[in-house]
Structures are given as structure tokens and as C-alpha cells.
Amino acid sequence: MDLEDRIKVLTEGAKYDVSCSSSGSNTSAKTGYLGSAASSGICHSFTSDGRCISLLKILMSNHCIYDCLYCVNRRSNDLPRARMSPKELCELVINFYKRNYIEGFFLSSAVEGSPNQTMQKLLETVELLRTEYKFRGYIHLKAIPGADSGLLDRASMFVDRMSLNIELPSERSLKLLAPQKKKEAIVSPMKQLSETYLQTKLERPRIKKIPAGQTTQMIIGASPDSDASIMRLSQGLYDHFKLKRVYYSSYVPVNTGNSLLPMLPPDLRREHRLYEADFLLRMYGFRAEELLPEDRNLSLDLDVKSDWAVNNFANFPLEINKASYEMLLRVPGIGTRNAYRIAEARRHGKIGFDALKKMRVVLKRAKYFITVDGKFYGNTDNPERIKNILRGQELLPAPVRSVQLSFFDTMPSYISGEF
Ligand code: SF4
Known part of the structure; x- marks a missing residue:
């Protein structure tokens, strides 16, 4: 497969991940280096449904050893597979940056071989980009659950943001829809990253480079978890792991014919309301239990604060x-x-x-x-x-369904279904 086709396959495979806001990073331009990032978020803009664009968002590989039911890249799907080497990815970022196509880089990967092998390659890429290619722009790296903590810690020193996706809001849903993933393999590295972050911050006067802040993403509507349980989980993540953000991504039915998954995506207003509630937790001093004292969903037709x-x-x-x-x-x-x-x-x-x-x-x-x-x-x-x-007085039209953005104008036929 030539480079352009591989880029198409790998960017299409990455587009369902929404945990990529670039806000909060600040690096100035430096002689001999390329790029910079501003705390107001130079390398992102947001679409009306809150998704972040203008980063190169790509997978290193879409070969996966796992078979998560909701994922387009799952092992059992018959689709074109591709991978890129760390050097190829670095060249791509630098060339796109120089042409002004992008201002930042979001790198993720399916789990190829093993979590450690994949994480090692991701680490190699970001290290190369920072040291050899001297790239100072924004980098968001998706860490691989189950990889060694040393690899995660080291990678966090080269990137602005690191995320480990929780994906499903409860252990029960994880067992049902992604049985090869273990809650512990996701939560322990998050805990460890938050401890490293805090420790390094305390020693900041002596240590110049602070490890990346972390974010996570949850898929909404693939499992029967209520908004109340989702908000309680988010509250716990902010309280205990000091996460910068939790992102909520409406489930997109890319794999059909499985009775464990819903046929239709949820109303996008649900995702919107969860973002409102999340904002109230982070900025307004609300607690999840106050917003949703019972095990139910947020109101779709009234904003969370008014409700x-x-x-x-x-x-x-x-x-x-x-x-x-x-x-x-x-x-x-x-x-x-x-x-x-x-x-x-x-x-x-x-x-x-x-x-x-x-x-x-x-x-x-x-x-x-x-x-x-x-x-x-x-x-x-x-x-x-x-x-x-x-x-x-509500401004939201009803009902709204989500459409994921594509890096290319036309989707490959294996995703659009237009053979
Ligand atoms: S591990 Fe990630 S890429 Fe692989 S099937 Fe699961 S969600 Fe998809």
C-alpha cells in the first residue's frame, strides 16, 4: 500500500477518538526548533459538536490483537490494514506542519503484537519528533493500557497531553463489549501518571520538564450505563487522578449485526448534556450526586443547570x-x-x-x-x-445525531458502506 493510502486508512481509523483538546499547553518558538503551542490552543479549533480539528490525528497501526465489539479496528473486521514507522510519522508531521496543514499531532494506535511493543513504538515516535526533528508543537499521545509503567512515564515527558481511554463507563460493560480489556490495566496507569505528575510538580523548581497532563474518553450509548453512573465516574477521576478533562463520545455504530450493541447512535443532545454537566463539576463547584441524585439520565430538553x-x-x-x-x-x-x-x-x-x-x-x-x-x-x-x-428558550435543535469528521473528503468504502 502506498503512503497516501496508508494515511487514509490510519486517519480514518483514528477519527472516533475525541479526547484531543489541545488547550492548556504553552511552548514558545525557539531558534533551531520547529513549532510552538499556546495555552489558548493554537493547534485546535472546535466543530459545533465539540470535536477538535487541525491536529494530524492518526493511528500508528490499525492491526489489533483485540476484538472490542464497538471498534472499527477490531481484529475480526475485514478491512485494509496499515502501519507507519516512527520515522515515517515524524516526516509526515514535519511536512504537514511546514505546509501549514496542521499545528499539532494526535497519535494513537491499535494494539499490535502486545501493549509493550506498541507503546515502545509510540514512545520512539514522540521522542524522535522532539529530539531529532526538534518539533515543539502540541503532541497528544494515546497511551496503551497494559504497557509497562516505565514506558508510559518516559513517553509522558515528551508530550503535552497523554490519555488512556476508559472507553466504557463500567466494569460490567467492559466485560460485555471489550472482554480482553481489564479495568485494572486502564486505571492503574492513570493513577501512576497522576502521581508522577504531582510528584514532579512538587519538585518543579529543580525539574524543568513536567510530565503531560492526562485526559480520558468514554463512549456514550454503546452500553446501558446511565448518565448518573458516568458523571460519578468522571467526578472520581477528577478527584483522585486530577484529570484535565473527560471527553464523551457518542457511540457510532460502525459494526452492525451484534445484538449486544444498539442499532442506532444516541441522540447527540445526550453527549452535549454530559459536557454541560462536566463543566458544572469542573468550574461551578457542583458534585455529580447533586446533579443526578438518582440513577437516571440528564434531561435532554433542558440545560443541566436550569434542570x-x-x-x-x-x-x-x-x-x-x-x-x-x-x-x-x-x-x-x-x-x-x-x-x-x-x-x-x-x-x-x-x-x-x-x-x-x-x-x-x-x-x-x-x-x-x-x-x-x-x-x-x-x-x-x-x-x-x-x-x-x-x-x-433552549437553542438546541432536536433530535441531533452525530457525524464523525473525516480527514479526507470521501470516506473509504469499507467505512461508508458504498462499495
Ligand atoms: S484495543 Fe483499541 S483499537 Fe483494538 S479493538 Fe479495542 S478499541 Fe479497537
Whole structure:
């Protein structure tokens, strides 16, 4: 197979992985080196469904010894197989970078031979790219579960971001859909990477290079796991392993005819709501158990924060001139910036309704949950009616199904089904 065909096969095989945001990395240009990355994310842009583009996202190999039911690259699928050597991958990145096609590199691989053999090749690639090719752009590496911790630790020193995909939210689903993968083989390296990261950070004055921060991805809708169990798992990962991000990827039925898998992909609003809930965990101080106290899914037709506020209406309305910063964050229509502005402004005197307007608080939502100097501006205090009004303000069209982006305009026939 010539190089172009191999690139097609290997980029198509990689596109179902969404855990590739580049934000948070910062390296400046340096004489004699190539590329740089900015903390605002020079090497990514996001599509409307939240996927990250403008990185070269590719597999090193799509030959896999495993047979995960949901995966296009599974061993039993009859599809063109390809691999690239570390040197070929480095040449590709450098050439694409110089032509301004890409600003970063996302490298993953199917498990070829054994986890250690695969991880060794991945390590070789990123080490070569950083040392011989002097590439300073963004690199996100997908680590191989089950590989030796020494390989993972070493690789983490050459990349900006490292991720180990949890894939399925529960051990039960893992056993059912990916029986060759073991929870322990995924969780232990995550734990170890977080310990190395923290340890090195503590010693930062002496050690210049910090190991990569880590992320993970979960597939949504391939297994019957509820949003409540997914959010509790995410909460645990943020609490215990200090993950930078958890990504949620709607299941795409690439393999048909298996009764253990759903025939259709889930409504994309489910993925969207999980990202909203995740944001509330990371930025707004919510806990997973508060957002979903019962074992159920998030509401599809109302945003997560409004849904929580209406279900906990006994906490409202809050007096805008007295409520704590933490409680202001819980008001629909008040974001982190406005909560801060309100807290600052009221130190100099009482805030009125016009001041909130000037701050661009989304008053059409917030007015049902606040009083301003004792006055309530909502036209109802009935939670059910408020719920309906807020639903009417939703911007998301329904229902939405996900389409994975392709590096090429036309998909290979073995994926599109157009033979
Ligand atoms: S190990 Fe990875 S590439 Fe291989 S079948 Fe499972 S999900 Fe696919």
C-alpha cells in the first residue's frame, strides 16, 4: 500500500477518538526548533459538536490483537490494514506542519503484537519528533493500557497531553463489549501518571520538564450505563487522578449485526448534556450526586443547570445583594464571570436590576431565581411553569445525531458502506 493510502486508512481509523483538546499547553518558538503551542490552543479549533480539528490525528497501526465489539479496528473486521514507522510519522508531521496543514499531532494506535511493543513504538515516535526533528508543537499521545509503567512515564515527558481511554463507563460493560480489556490495566496507569505528575510538580523548581497532563474518553450509548453512573465516574477521576478533562463520545455504530450493541447512535443532545454537566463539576463547584441524585439520565430538553435549579427550587430565589459567590454560580443565567462581577460590584453599594442588565446577566433565565433588593422580577414562581418557559428558550435543535469528521473528503468504502 502506498503512503497516501496508508494515511487514509490510519486517519480514518483514528477519527472516533475525541479526547484531543489541545488547550492548556504553552511552548514558545525557539531558534533551531520547529513549532510552538499556546495555552489558548493554537493547534485546535472546535466543530459545533465539540470535536477538535487541525491536529494530524492518526493511528500508528490499525492491526489489533483485540476484538472490542464497538471498534472499527477490531481484529475480526475485514478491512485494509496499515502501519507507519516512527520515522515515517515524524516526516509526515514535519511536512504537514511546514505546509501549514496542521499545528499539532494526535497519535494513537491499535494494539499490535502486545501493549509493550506498541507503546515502545509510540514512545520512539514522540521522542524522535522532539529530539531529532526538534518539533515543539502540541503532541497528544494515546497511551496503551497494559504497557509497562516505565514506558508510559518516559513517553509522558515528551508530550503535552497523554490519555488512556476508559472507553466504557463500567466494569460490567467492559466485560460485555471489550472482554480482553481489564479495568485494572486502564486505571492503574492513570493513577501512576497522576502521581508522577504531582510528584514532579512538587519538585518543579529543580525539574524543568513536567510530565503531560492526562485526559480520558468514554463512549456514550454503546452500553446501558446511565448518565448518573458516568458523571460519578468522571467526578472520581477528577478527584483522585486530577484529570484535565473527560471527553464523551457518542457511540457510532460502525459494526452492525451484534445484538449486544444498539442499532442506532444516541441522540447527540445526550453527549452535549454530559459536557454541560462536566463543566458544572469542573468550574461551578457542583458534585455529580447533586446533579443526578438518582440513577437516571440528564434531561435532554433542558440545560443541566436550569434542570438542577428547578428541581431544587426550595433554594431560590436568592437575594442578589446577599447570596454567596458559590450560590450565585448556581443561578441559571449567571456564569463565573458575572458571579465574580456581582460579588465585586456589591462591595461598593447595592446592585439594582439595571446594573445586572449592564453586566449582561441572562435575565430572561435568572429572573426566576433571584430577587433584586427584595423584588422578584419573574412572572411566575411555579417551578413547573418555569421549567416550560426555560425549555422554550433552549437553542438546541432536536433530535441531533452525530457525524464523525473525516480527514479526507470521501470516506473509504469499507467505512461508508458504498462499495
Ligand atoms: S484495543 Fe483499541 S483499537 Fe483494538 S479493538 Fe479495542 S478499541 Fe479497537
